[in-house]
Structures are given as C-alpha cells and as structure tokens.
Amino acid sequence: MRCIIGSMSIDQQYIENFLDDFQKKHAGEPEFVQAVEELVSSLGDVLEERPDLRDARILERITEPERIIQFKVTWVDDNGVPQVNRGYRVQFSSVLGPYKGGLRFHPTVNLSVLQFLGFEQIFKNSLTGLMLGGAKGGADFDPKNKSDGEVMRFCQAFMIELSNHIGPDTDIPAGDIGVGAREIGYMFGMYKKLVNEFHGSLTGKGLDWGGSNLRPEATGYGLLYFVEAMLEHAGQDIKGKTVVISGSGNVAQYAAIKATEMGAKVLTLSDSAGYIYDADGFSLEELKYVQEIKNVRRGRIKEYLQKDPDAEYYEGQKPWSVKADIYLPCATQNEIDKADAETIAANHPLVVAEGANMPTTPEGLEVFKQAEVLFAPAKASNAGGVAVSGLEMAQNSMRTSWSLEEVDERLKSIMRDIHAQCVKAGKTDDTVDYMKGANTAGFLKVAEAMLSQGVI
Numbered sequence: 001m002r003c004i005i006g007s008m009s010i011d012q013q014y015i016e017n018f019l020d021d022f023q024k025k026h027a028g029e030p031e032f033v034q035a036v037e038e039l040v041s042s043l044g045d046v047l048e049e050r051p052d053l054r055d056a057r058i059l060e061r062i063t064e065p066e067r068i069i070q071f072k073v074t075w076v077d078d079n080g081v082p083q084v085n086r087g088y089r090v091q092f093s094s095v096l097g098p099y100k101g102g103l104r105f106h107p108t109v110n111l112s113v114l115q116f117l118g119f120e121q122i123f124k125n126s127l128t129g130l131m132l133g134g135a136k137g138g139a140d141f142d143p144k145n146k147s148d149g150e151v152m153r154f155c156q157a158f159m160i161e162l163s164n165h166i167g168p169d170t171d172i173p174a175g176d177i178g179v180g181a182r183e184i185g186y187m188f189g190m191y192k193k194l195v196n197e198f199h200g201s202l203t204g205k206g207l208d209w210g211g212s213n214l215r216p217e218a219t220g221y222g223l224l225y226f227v228e229a230m231l232e233h234a235g236q237d238i239k240g241k242t243v244v245i246s247g248s249g250n251v252a253q254y255a256a257i258k259a260t261e262m263g264a265k266v267l268t269l270s271d272s273a274g275y276i277y278d279a280d281g282f283s284l285e286e287l288k289y290v291q292e293i294k295n296v297r298r299g300r301i302k303e304y305l306q307k308d309p310d311a312e313y314y315e316g317q318k319p320w321s322v323k324a325d326i327y328l329p330c331a332t333q334n335e336i337d338k339a340d341a342e343t344i345a346a347n348h349p350l351v352v353a354e355g356a357n358m359p360t361t362p363e364g365l366e367v368f369k370q371a372e373v374l375f376a377p378a379k380a381s382n383a384g385g386v387a388v389s390g391l392e393m394a395q396n397s398m399r400t401s402w403s404l405e406e407v408d409e410r411l412k413s414i415m416r417d418i419h420a421q422c423v424k425a426g427k428t429d430d431t432v433d434y435m436k437g438a439n440t441a442g443f444l445k446v447a448e449a450m451l452s453q454g455v456i
C-alpha cells in the first residue's frame with residue numbers, strides 16, 4: 001500500500017530528497033543534474049512497487065561513475081607551437097557489460113557534459129538488450145579549421161593516454177560530435193601501434209579494417225525505424241509526411257536519407273551557423289551533396305545554396321518555426337528550449353523524436369507533455385548507433401563480417417524491440433508515454449543486475 005505523508009507519498013518524498021542531495025553535490029554540473037532529474041522523475045511508480053530498490057540505494061549508487069579519468073593531451077600545431085587540451089573518459093557503469101560509449105571532440109566538452117552523456121548511455125545500452133555498460137569521453141579540442149595533420153597529431157596524443165584504460169573486454173569507445181571515420185582511423189592506428197595487437201577496441205572502424213556495415217548510418221537509420229514504429233502504433237504511415245531535421249552531421253545526414261527513402265519529405269538541415277529550408281524536400285542526390293559539403297570539404301550548410309539556389313538560408317536561426325509532421329533534433333543538447341517547444345507544439349506535430357542526446361530542455365519537455373505531443377527520448381530513439389557498435393564488437397570477436405542486409409535486419413529488430421519495451425512500460429489509457437517507458441525499462445534491467453551483483 002502507498003503511504004502518504006501530508007500530500008506526498010514516501011516514494012515521491014524519497015525522490016525529492018535524493019534530487020535535493022544530488023543537486024547540492026553537483027552544483028556546478030547542470031547537464032549532469034538535468035539528465036539525472038529526467039530519468040529519476042519517471043521512476044515514481046517503479047520505486048513505489050519496488051521498495052527493495054530504494055532500500056538497496058540503487059539511485060545513489062548508479063548516479064556515481066565507477067571511474068573518471070582526466071588527462072593532459074599535448075600536441076604540436078602546423079606552426080610548430082605546442083598546444084594543450086584536456087582529455088577525459090567517464091567509465092560510468094559496467095553492470096551490463098564492458099564500458100561502451102562515444103568520444104566527443106568539441107570546445108564545450110567538460111565533466112558535466114560527459115557525465116550526462118555517460119549516464120544516459122547506461123540506460124540506452126540497457127534498452128538495446130546487448131551486453132554493454134555505459135561510458136563517454138572526449139576532449140575540449142575543436143577539429144574545426146584544423147589541418148588533417150593537426151587532427152592526426154591530436155588523435156595520436158589523445159590515444160597515448162587513453163590506450164591505458166580501454167580494451168575489447170574493458171572499454172570500447174566510438175565516435176560522437178567531432179569524432180567521425182577520420183578521427184577513429186587515426187586513434188585506432190595509434191592504439192594498434194601502442195598495444196601491438198589488432199582487435200576491436202574502438203567501433204566505427206573502416207569497413208576494410210574491422211568495421212561493421214551500416215555503422216555510419218546506424219543512428220540516423222535507427223531513429224527512422226523507431227519513428228516508423230511510433231507512427232504505425234498510432235495508426236499512421238510515414239509516407240508523404242514532412243520532416244524538420246536540425247544538424248547536418250552524421251546523425252542528421254542518415255536520418256534525412258532514410259526518411260527520404262521511406263517516402264517522407266525532409267524540409268530542413270542546419271549547423272551551428274543557421275539552417276537551410278528546401279520547400280521541395282531534399283532529394284537523395286541533394287543529400288549526397290550535403291555529405292560532400294560536410295564530410296569531404298568540411299564546409300558549412302550554407303554552401304548548399306550553390307547546388308540549389310531556390311533553397312532558403314536563415315543565418316543564426318534554428319529550424320523549429322518550419323511547419324512539419326515530424327521533428328527530429330539531431331544536432332546537440334538543449335537545442336529545443338521552452339519557446340522552441342511552444343513553436344513546435346503550435347504546429348501540432350505527429351511525432352518529435354530525439355536524434356541528438358538530450359536536445360530538449362526540461363522546460364521544453366514540459367511544453368510537449370502539456371500539449372500531449374508524441375515524444376521519443378534519445379535513450380530509446382537514437383540507440384541505433386550503439387546497437388550497431390555492439391554488432392561490430394560481436395563481429396570482431398567472431399572474426400567475421402555480416403552483410404549490409406543482415407546488419408540492417410538486426411538494427412531494425414533492435415529498434416522495434418526498444419519500441420515494444422517503451423510501449424509495454426509506458427502505456428497509458430489512450431497513448432504511450434515514451435519517456436516513462438524508456439526510463440523505466442532501461443533502469444529496471446540495470447537495477448536488477450546491480451541487485452544480483454551485490455554492493456561493489
């Protein structure tokens with residue numbers, strides 16, 4: 001029976017006390033606090049049904065990273081000037097498997113951002129059903145406007161230290177913002193030289209040297225498989241729907257390609273300088289051009305106007321005012337604030353699904369909740385990337401390579417399974433609370449494993 005003290009149940013009181021303590025302890029780490037609040041605020045019902053989880057202090061234990069590694073990265077730029085950056089790896093939880101999560105190279109990288117990302121990763125990885133723990137790492141290095149040689153020297157210097165802490169059964173990093181195929185290649189080369197072994201200690205490797213089919217595409221494709229499942233569950237079809245996407249990096253590119261292949265019309269792409277609006281929708285050929293701009297020339301999304309002068313470019317703006325059926329934030333954290341969410345909600349979208357990690361602020365989430373927008377949180381909808389990373393690890397340890405079709409089938413099946421877990425744990429009378437579903441299902445698996453493994 002639920003015990004009520006005043007107007008608050010014991011579990012609500014416990015959650016409030018926990019969050020109070022957590023906020024005090026992490027006062028200078030807003031992103032980490034935001035991620036923990038987002039998860040914990042969904043867990044009232046679980047903690048009511050399972051007082052044993054409260055008694056075992058699962059929340060207190062799972063919010064403390066198992067290990068944080070911070071190190072100096074020194075390298076020499078093209079002018080012969082020594083440069084210094086900070087490198088990190090947050091090994092958050094190894095409860096469900098070896099530490100797994102991306103590396104981010106961006107000037108905004110700090111321990112608050114990496115703890116938020118590592119924390120999210122634990123529950124995302126749990127939802128995939130694969131044997132993966134949670135981690136995140138990176139550096140405050142900005143690859144923008146650096147020569148290839150500078151990026152290589154930085155990656156090598158970063159790996160000299162990181163190599164002491166990773167391995168195929170310990171910790172297997174992947175890419176994230178600022179870390180794509182080029183950076184993974186440079187880091188893998190250095191790692192291999194240092195340990196004198198060729199094994200799968202990084203994912204996102206090139207196809208000819210241990211990579212998996214479909215890893216570059218996986219996060220964006222997986223996002224669309226998830227959206228397709230949400231629409232189906234709501235009695236809708238993705239064909240003919242309009243889509244607004246932010247970002248133009250890895251996740252955004254492949255989300256746009258898969259949406260277009262599914263018969264939807266992608267109206268926008270963006271970067272940190274502004275957004276492009278193409279009223280006709282980007283064709284697959286035009287999306288190839290976007291990939292050339294971003295991945296080969298390492299240019300700006302504005303350059304798309306050279307290909308399609310009829311498209312419109314909005315400097316310094318986000319794409320959320322464009323009316324569409326589906327909104328996919330695929331750039332970075334907190335890119336949808338309260339006002340943005342109000343703008344999106346006023347357009348009565350069918351679905352908002354997060355491609356980026358935590359792109360919606362708490363105030364934005366509240367707006368979506370009040371407006372009853374069908375909303376998919378990142379830990380469910382963008383799990384396709386880490387899922388195929390998990391498949392890359394499996395192929396590496398079996399020394400085999402699965403076909404594109406085989407990996408695609410497995411990815412689809414994992415995303416549909418995550419969708420089913422969300423529906424099961426998040427079903428309400430007339431709709432699905434995907435946030436509650438993802439948080440509850442992801443958390444419970446980790447919590448059960450922690451109970452089984454004892455206090456360590």
Ligand code: NDP
Nearest residue numbers: 176177178219247248249250251271272331332356357385
């Ligand atoms: P990329 O580096 O390939 O692309 C990032 C994109 O976001 C670029 O278009 C970039 O624009 C834009 N961006 C970055 N910072 C900002 C900002 N402050 N304001 C506006 N736009 C910004 O990264 P990914 O596509 O790999 O990652 C995008 C998001 O998806 C991140 O949140 C990441 O954590 C998440 N994610 C990625 C996965 C993957 O497999 N890669 C897996 C799961 C989640 P610009 O070029 O101007 O910086």
